[in-house]
Amino acid sequence: MALEHAILAVLTRFPHSGYELAKKFSSVGFFWMATHQQIYRELSKLESQGWVNFETVAQVDRPNKKLYHVTELGKQELAKWIAEPSEPTAIREDLLVKVLSGYLASPTVLAQELERRRQIHQEKLQFYRGLVEENYAIADFQTLSPEAKCRYLTLRRGVRYEADWVEWCDEALQILRADLG
Amino acid sequence: MALEHAILAVLTRFPHSGYELAKKFSSVGFFWMATHQQIYRELSKLESQGWVNFETVAQVDRPNKKLYHVTELGKQELAKWIAEPSEPTAIREDLLVKVLSGYLASPTVLAQELERRRQIHQEKLQFYRGLVEENYAIADFQTLSPEAKCRYLTLRRGVRYEADWVEWCDEALQILRADLG
DNA sequence: TATTCCATGTAAGACGTTACATGATTGA
DNA sequence: TCAATCATGTAACGTCTTACATGGAATA
Numbered sequence: 001m002a003l004e005h006a007i008l009a010v011l012t013r014f015p016h017s018g019y020e021l022a023k024k025f026s027s028v029g030f031f032w033m034a035t036h037q038q039i040y041r042e043l044s045k046l047e048s049q050g051w052v053n054f055e056t057v058a059q060v061d062r063p064n065k066k067l068y069h070v071t072e073l074g075k076q077e078l079a080k081w082i083a084e085p086s087e088p089t090a091i092r093e094d095l096l097v098k099v100l101s102g103y104l105a106s107p108t109v110l111a112q113e114l115e116r117r118r119q120i121h122q123e124k125l126q127f128y129r130g131l132v133e134e135n136y137a138i139a140d141f142q143t144l145s146p147e148a149k150c151r152y153l154t155l156r157r158g159v160r161y162e163a164d165w166v167e168w169c170d171e172a173l174q175i176l177r178a179d180l181g
Numbered sequence: 182m183a184l185e186h187a188i189l190a191v192l193t194r195f196p197h198s199g200y201e202l203a204k205k206f207s208s209v210g211f212f213w214m215a216t217h218q219q220i221y222r223e224l225s226k227l228e229s230q231g232w233v234n235f236e237t238v239a240q241v242d243r244p245n246k247k248l249y250h251v252t253e254l255g256k257q258e259l260a261k262w263i264a265e266p267s268e269p270t271a272i273r274e275d276l277l278v279k280v281l282s283g284y285l286a287s288p289t290v291l292a293q294e295l296e297r298r299r300q301i302h303q304e305k306l307q308f309y310r311g312l313v314e315e316n317y318a319i320a321d322f323q324t325l326s327p328e329a330k331c332r333y334l335t336l337r338r339g340v341r342y343e344a345d346w347v348e349w350c351d352e353a354l355q356i357l358r359a360d361l362g
Numbered sequence: 363t364a365t366t367c368c369a370t371g372t373a374a375g376a377c378g379t380t381a382c383a384t385g386a387t388t389g390a
Numbered sequence: 391t392c393a394a395t396c397a398t399g400t401a402a403c404g405t406c407t408t409a410c411a412t413g414g415a416a417t418a
Contacts, residue, residue: 009282033271090214094267101190103327146284
């Protein structure tokens with residue numbers, strides 16, 4: 001399971017509350033999706049394993065929060081896990097099932113769905129590209145610290161992923177367009 | 182849930198036994214992963230909903246099998262489901278969590294993992310490209326039937342997906358290489 | 363006045379993974 | 391003789407999703 005390790009990875013950079021983690025893990029800007037319920041449950045487990053601990057931070061005009069930190073044990077666990085080989089994530093994509101059997105529905109319906117998906121991916125792509133420009137507008141990536149290189153590479157994966165979807169949607173629409181009459 | 186619809190989609194083309202479906206849904210050549218236990222469970226559900234039915238086929242020298250067919254009701258359900266909008270699949274990729282916190286491990290370990298992944302994706306890519314050459318070695322895709330177009334497009338998605346991973350692995354290895362000493 | 367944001371949780375159910383279970387046949 | 395293939399399932403457990411629940415502060 002990588003959710004627990006994804007949380008450790010985020011907490012290694014900065015301490016976060018459950019609420020803050022939940023926002024990160026549900027935003028387009030992140031490559032691991034999880035709901036707040038998953039986060040809170042994992043945090044309890046991580047704490048009972050001694051991989052994280054928390055301090056309660058009192059706040060004025062808003063609820064107090066629990067700020068979680070990674071422990072040394074947590075960092076060791078994360079490093080250990082990184083060294084283990086892992087398989088590619090199984091692909092489970094609704095849209096591909098729909099395209100495979102798309103000839104059963106009207107061509108218009110399928111084309112609309114592809115247009116819609118194209119737009120979603122286009123928006124994510126622009127968001128990611130904005131992050132690249134803001135944070136990595138440099139000529140030589142070798143000047144980055146190892147940590148910054150690692151973060152850049154995950155962002156780069158996001159850019160490629162979304163761009164690839166947009167291009168495929170365009171291909172698909174072009175091939176299906178002739179059937180729209 | 183798309184597993185039930187993925188099964189309907191496959192059965193719409195040809196009748197399959199649970200065993201045959203399980204092979205398809207666990208192979209590299211398919212874009213929806215499921216174990217045989219999931220398949221058998223879903224088939225029972227689909228049958229009690231009246232979306233599929235089966236005939237028992239007696240075989241010599243090997244166990245009998247249940248050959249499942251889609252019913253009219255099942256086809257209608259599939260067409261209905263295609264028309265509903267669906268969101269992109271949430272990304273949950275171990276490797277990206279590892280890369281994000283990769284600076285905590287030795288650079289060699291991370292590079293090895295990336296090499297390993299590159300090879301996995303390269304193999305899948307070659308497999309998909311082989312399928313394209315075998316089945317769609319044509320100049321004009323407009324000559325394909327709507328059904329064949331749809332099948333080609335899912336395969337095309339696979340080609341793009343694997344190629345994109347390979348290229349990203351190369352980028353990542355190039356950027357991380359300097360830290361390997 | 364209604365909605366969103368902050369902040370944390372419980373509970374139920376759907377879905378996915380891993381292990382267990384059987385048994386004949388075919389090929390190395 | 392050992393492993394793999396064909397063929398179908400049960401059981402237990404782990405993970406994910408969806409709904410329910412609370413309550414003050416800020417904003418529209």
